[in-house]
Amino acid sequence: GAVVSQHPSRVICKSGTSVKIECRSLDFQATTMFWYRQFPKQSLMLMATSNEGSKATYEQGVEKDKFLINHASLTLSTLTVTSAHPEDSSFYICSARTGTGGGSPLHFGNGTRLTVT
Amino acid sequence: DAKTTQPPSMDCAEGRAANLPCNHSTISGNEYVYWYRQIHSQGPQYIIHGLKNNETNEMASLIITEDRKSSTLILPHATLRDTAVYYCIVRGASRNTDKLIFGTGTRLQVFP
Numbered sequence: 001g002a003v004v005s006q007h008p009s010r011v012i013c014k015s016g017t018s019v020k021i022e023c024r025s026l027d028f029q030a031t032t033m034f035w036y037r038q039f040p041k042q043s044l045m046l047m048a049t050s051n052e053g054s055k056a057t058y059e060q061g062v063e064k065d066k067f068l069i070n071h072a073s074l075t076l077s078t079l080t081v082t083s084a085h086p087e088d089s090s091f092y093i094c095s096a097r098t099g100t101g102g103g104s105p106l107h108f109g110n111g112t113r114l115t116v117t
Numbered sequence: 118d119a120k121t122t123q124p125p126s127m128d129c130a131e132g133r134a135a136n137l138p139c140n141h142s143t144i145s146g147n148e149y150v151y152w153y154r155q156i157h158s159q160g161p162q163y164i165i166h167g168l169k170n171n172e173t174n175e176m177a178s179l180i181i182t183e184d185r186k187s188s189t190l191i192l193p194h195a196t197l198r199d200t201a202v203y204y205c206i207v208r209g210a211s212r213n214t215d216k217l218i219f220g221t222g223t224r225l226q227v228f229p
Contacts, residue, residue: 006160034216043204044161044219093160095217102149102210103168106217108160 006109023094029074030096135192139205147210154201
């Protein structure tokens, strides 16, 4: 159980275009999802917390107008990288919790590797 | 900021137990200790978590010291597929504090 699916797994886009990444909880309802990105040989960095039916909360230094997050249903959150540039090339990973609070594990998708040319 | 300290790397022979230490000296009474691992180019995989008591599941055991300032993740019989980066994370209990903040982790190399 507790499967989180991300799509696409890889995407290549041209500089200046926008890319949408989907994160789905397949067998549970996720009121909260989290978005991370990871540069090569670095750890995961939390970008934002996505709450169903409300605006996302962004971490300090993350541009909310560049990384648009929508969490319209209990099983789907999307991250749109707008006007992508080569420096946005990274591994983007989402996660979702099955319950509420710190006692419920977060489960992660398998990530989306974005390459901006 | 990550609230944990882990050695950057460790080696373990296949079939032996892998004991991964973690220091979390500033942990609060209601914060959990979580362990995840990340195999190259995949999303992190949940391993185990605990609050005060030692925990065991099909993947691993978690030993938390009585003062809760450190813990050890034990993989009882390491295999080559256990080669990964292991993250020890302190996580808050409430809805507003339960984000997972990743540190740099321990890179475990299991060798034949």
